[in-house]
Amino acid sequence: MxxxxxxxxxxxxxxxxxxxxxxxxxxxxxxxxxxxxxxxxxxxxxxxxxxxxxxxxxxxxxxxxxxxxxxxxxxxxxxLRPLVFGLADWGARHAFGDPKPEELDPEVLMWWMHGRIDTSALDKRTVIQVEIADRIRKYWLVLEPGDASVCYTDPGFDIDAVLAADLATLYRMWVGEIELLDAVRAGLIDLTGVRWVVRGLPNWLRLSPVAPSVRAAQEPARH
Incomplete structure (x- = not known):
């Protein structure tokens, strides 16, 4: 070394x-x-x-x-936890901006998202199809009581809800730059399906661990 x-x-x-x-x-x-x-x-x-x-x-x-x-x-x-997330705070305030194309990997995003879904409220299998229009790709979040997985090919289950947006918008939602429900209301993200899944997903998806840093960095601009 x-x-x-x-x-x-x-x-x-x-x-x-x-x-x-x-x-x-x-x-x-x-x-x-x-x-x-x-x-x-x-x-x-x-x-x-x-x-x-x-x-x-x-x-x-x-x-x-x-x-x-x-x-x-x-x-x-x-x-190292305070050091690593201290870097997140600094990065969100001083080195963050619009996502660059080379930073946007749909499979990585799906991998991250599936690991941050709270399935404790589920009592049966729930399948959410994620459609990324600008990449012409579909992914499936298969949620079971106590477990979540991501499928990169159609698992063959009935679809309970569809989440659709361009990749950059999904990343911005994931890091906490925009709220999921705000993006839905603004027409940036489409979320359709059975009512209990559409209402539940914003609570089940816990977002990126750096989302609090990104939101805190945005506070001065909101006031």
């Missing part, structure tokens, strides 16, 4: 965390990813070989440990 040759705790931290993808791996673990394939699906630009190398480095640094079915953060890893 390349070092900076300075005796300073900031330098030591940068030497551990400054490699490309490292903080994003920690970010995903802080919000619940524990398995290699989960991390890989959430970071598609990261090769599996490099992911393996970064995980070994994090184990060596004492930030994560191997478990029977994946990885877990240590106390040192958990202590």
């Amino acid at each position: 390349r070092t900076y040759g300075q005796y300073c705790p900031i330098v030591r931290a940068v030497e551990v965390l400054g490699d490309r993808w490292t903080l994003l791996i920690v970010r995903d673990m802080l919000v619940g990813a524990t398995r290699f394939n989960e991390l890989s699906r959430g970071l598609p630009g990261l090769s599996r070989a490099l992911l393996s190398r970064r995980l070994r480095q994090l184990v060596h640094a004492g930030l994560i440990v191997r478990t029977d079915d994946g990885y877990a953060l240590t106390r040192a890893g958990e202590d």
Whole structure:
């Protein structure tokens, strides 16, 4: 590992965390990813070989440990939470803006969304078809009591609701820049289907963990 040759705790931290993808791996673990394939699906630009190398480095640094079915953060890893979400606060205030085309991956968004749906109120299977018009793509969120999954091909179940929008609008909703119901009222997002699903989805979908940072950064502009 390349070092900076300075005796300073900031330098030591940068030497551990400054490699490309490292903080994003920690970010995903802080919000619940524990398995290699989960991390890989959430970071598609990261090769599996490099992911393996970064995980070994994090184990060596004492930030994560191997478990029977994946990885877990240590106390040192958990202590990065305020740093990582402090970066979210700073980024939302000083480095955020309109999404760039190369930042918008529909499969990553669907993967993130399915992991943030609260299914505790469900008592039967519920299927939401997500239509992304500008990409001519469809995805299916299959919600079961206590579980949620995303399908990239038609699972063959009856559709209970349809959520339709362009990809950039869905991302803006996901990060908390716009409210789902506000976007529906404005005609930016279409949400149709059986009433209890249409009414329930805004409560079930918990949005991105960085949504509070994005909303807080927007507050000065609202006043």
